[in-house]
Amino acid sequence: MRVTEPDRDPARGRPPLEIDAFVGRAAELADLGRALGAGRLVTVTGPGGVGKSRLAARAAADRTPRDGVWCVDLTPVRDPRWVDHAVVAALGLTDHTTRTPRETLLSDLADRELLLVLDGFEHLVDDCADLVAELLGRVPGLTVLAVGRRPLALAGERVLALAPLPEDDAVALFLERAAALGTTPADDADVREVCRRLDGIPLAVELAAGRLGALSPGRLLERLDDRFRLLSGDRRDAPPRHRTLRTAIGWSHELCTPPQRLLWARLSVFAGHFDLEAVEYVCAGHGLASDDVLDVLSELLTQSVLAREETPTGVRYRMLDTVRAYGAGWLAVTGDERRLRRRHRDWYLGLATWCEVEWFSPRQAEVAARVEAELPNLRRALEHSLAEPDEAHLGQHLAGSLWFYWAGCGRLSEGRHWLDQAVRAGSGHGGARLKALWVLGYVAVLQGDAEGAPAALRACRQEAELFADPTAVAYAEHRTGCLALVSDDLPRAETLLRSALARYRELGELNSNVLMGQVELAMARAFQGDLPDAVRLCEDVRRVCEDHGERWTRGYALYVLAYAAWAEDDQGAARALLVESLSGAHAFRDLLGSVLSVELLALVTAAEGDPAEAAVLQGAAGRMWPSVGLPLFGSAHYNAPHERCEALAREALGDARYERWLREGAALAPEAAVARALGRPPEAPGGGARGPVRAAAGVGTHEPAASRAHKGGETAG
Incomplete structure (x- = not known):
């Protein structure tokens, strides 16, 4: 028979008092408190050292069940047969009968109301799950807070996956x-x-x-x-x-099976997030069957070695850098690191090649998002390739294939970094080096590098002719024409661009780059006064882009068409075209396309009769320009809309008020500036239609309500 009553002092089994301060975790603590109030089994999971035990202890200390909070540390228990004994001991139960520990627990807890905290159960998960299921099924007053690196996987379990601290x-x-x-x-x-x-x-x-x-x-x-x-x-x-x-x-590592440890080690070659398809390609084989990868990956998720995240590009996985570093150590021990890094590089080289092709398609936005998500792994693939002399050509090809991302998605500086490295790397593969050279020249043009751009393009043209590579000759000539365009050498720009477009036609080359060459030719024609020819060229680009689902180059064609509409005093058409152009450029994070559209929208706004808002938009554009790279304010032709808008706004507002609205625009962050440019309703003074600003005194001095509110009692100077 039982000769000793259990110690029912509620304080006996409570978590120890905190000695040092509890920092952060307010939201997680609130979530855990709500979960404990709503369910009878709550499990806190997460990787080693993330603070699961501390959070659980803090949450448990806030609970006040009638018979107390009782904590059981299961980490010292190695034999599954001793799980029940450990819980009995922690609860202070003594029993001198022949009953099993399980029977003792069920008997003594039957009429009690308590919170049982089971900490560090992950190496005993099956036996703990069996115990908890039976206790919850037969002890109505019991709530269990489990703490481990994986869930118990029981019905009714509420899981709180604890992430690292922000x-x-x-x-x-x-x-x-x-x-x-x-x-x-x-x-x-x-x-x-x-x-x-x-x-x-x-x-x-x-x-x-x-x-x-x-x-x-x-x-x-x-x-x-x-x-x-x-x-x-x-x-x-x-x-x-x-x-x-x-x-x-290492405790998590010990709990893994050999296949799980092997996959953990191989996953260490990834950087940032990765998806299942990449894991299956890179990690399968040599002891890990491809059909088993998903199951093993799922187990690593369950054990908190990996985390799963829903992203705009689909389900992705990530591994904390500390967990990754541990796996990398084991991968080095296996001697398989070099092979895995090559597999990783091959996958991301293939991905970049696919993305370059699909950029000229209706999947352009998807491609941009995919490259953005994969950028840490693409960087790692570039690092690996460019560090290996016999693989430098693969790094050159990879850096060149991402031209659309460097130029079209706001990554000029990073693209320049990789392209400079790629061109410096030795390579016996002319085609890969030539591609890196013309892309380097293109990026340097957009950065406004007056020395680097012509040097790269000259080298590309010379080597392309030496190796009889007509495609590289066409791209070098095209980008040299682009350089002439932004340098205001319009006749030379027109000659080079027409020649490059003829070469593209002869080669059968058609993509966003080729169409951009036609837009650039249209700009050269427009700046020389031939607006009908510019419109013809850009309408053709617009049609081809719409046929192929291309949005990026189309945005630049719309900009040129808007310029022509403004020149013909069709401000409504110009605004509609610019809103569409700006929306697309902003979606791709193309700063050059964005700022050109904002500048021209400012001029259209002034022409519609709102010089104050035009000045605000000019101020916003002025804040954006330093991040663009290309100093187009040095170009008489690209800067013409800005100068024309400033002249109109200053004449209507006076210098002091113009500068005031300019400062208001300069205070806008780029996101707010774009939102303002896109979302402002085209109202005119008195509710009438907008009209061009006139030179007569008093005309065109309308200010938007928001601007007037900021101005207060200021009078015109």
Whole structure:
């Protein structure tokens, strides 16, 4: 018979009192509290060191069930047969009968109301799940808060997947723990970079703060490449699995099966997010059957080694850098790293090639989003290729294939970085080098590099003729014509662009680049006064783009058509064309296309009778120009709309008020500026239709209501 009553003191099994400050996690704590109030089984999951136990303890301390909160640490238990014994012991139950521990639990808990916290169950998941299922089914007053790296997978289970700390909270934790140790670092760039490099994992951040007695944040940052050796601690009260970062992550590794460990190691070649198709291509084979990849990946998700995210490009997976670094160590041990990195490079080279082709299609927006999502992996593929002398040509091809992204999606600076490296790399493959050269020249033109652009294009033309590569000759000639256009050498630009377009026709080349050459020729014709020819060329581009679903080059064609409509005093048509052009350019993050459209919209706005709003848009464009790269304000032809608009607005408003509205526009962030340019209703003073600004005194001085509200009592100067 049972001879000792259980200790029913509600304080006995409560979580230990907190000694150091609890930092952040307000939202997660609230979510966990709501989950505990709504269900009887709640499981907190997440990778090692992310703060699951601390969050659960804090949430449990806030609960007040009649018979208390009881915490069971299962991490020391190795034999599944001792799970029930561990819970019995933690609850303070003693029984001298022949009953099993399970029977003791069911008997003594039957009429009790309590919260049972099971921490560190992941290595005993099947036996814990069996126990919890039976207890919940037969003890109506019981609520279970489970804490582990995977769910219990029971009916009614509510799962809270705990993510690392956001940057500000991670920095706050770092500074708080540092202060507790007697050091007071500033919240500076080094501290923030340390926290970013450690993924905001609380354990890693705390261990890093513990090193500040010997290292400054800057020196700590320098040593993080060997984070597992650096981040160890000596706190005697810390759980053994949390005394070093290596053991915290290694505990998850021990719980994995050999196939799971193998996939973990191979996944370390990825950077950032990745998708299932990439994993199946890169990681399958050599001990891991392709048909098994999905199942093994699912298990790594379950064990919190991976995280799953819904993104605009579909379901993707990610691995914390600390978890990735642990896997990379194991991959190096296997001796398979070089093969995996080549597989990774091959996949992303193929992806870039596909994206280049699909850019000239209705999937243009999808392609832009896909490259944006895959950029960390594309960078890694570029790094690998350009670091290997015998694979430099693949890096050149990859950097060149992404021309549409560098030029069309606001990545000129990064594109220039990779293209410069690619051109410098030795390569015996002329075609790949020539492509990198003309793309480098194109990017340099858009950046306004008066030395780099002609040098690259000259080298491309000379080498292309030497190797008898007519396609590279056509692209070099095209981009040289583009350089002449932005340099105001219109006759030369027209000659080169016509020649390049003839070469493209002879080669059967048709893509966004080719059509852009036709738009650039149209600009040259328009700037020389032949608007009908410019309109003819751009209407043809518009038709071809619509046939192929192309939106990027089409936006530039619409800009030229809007310019012609403005010149013909058809401001309604000009505005409609520019709104469409600006919408497309902004969607692709094409700063050049955006700022050109905003500048011309300012002129149209002035012509419609609203000089104040025109000045606001000019100010907004002025803020955007420094980020564009190409200094078109030095071009008499590209700058003509700006100068014409300024003259109209200054005449109507006077210098002081013009400058005031210009400053208002310059204060707008680019997103707000584009929204204003796109969303402003075309109202005229008194509700009538807009008309051109006249030179007569008092005409064209209308200001929008928002502008008038800012002006207050100011009078015209």
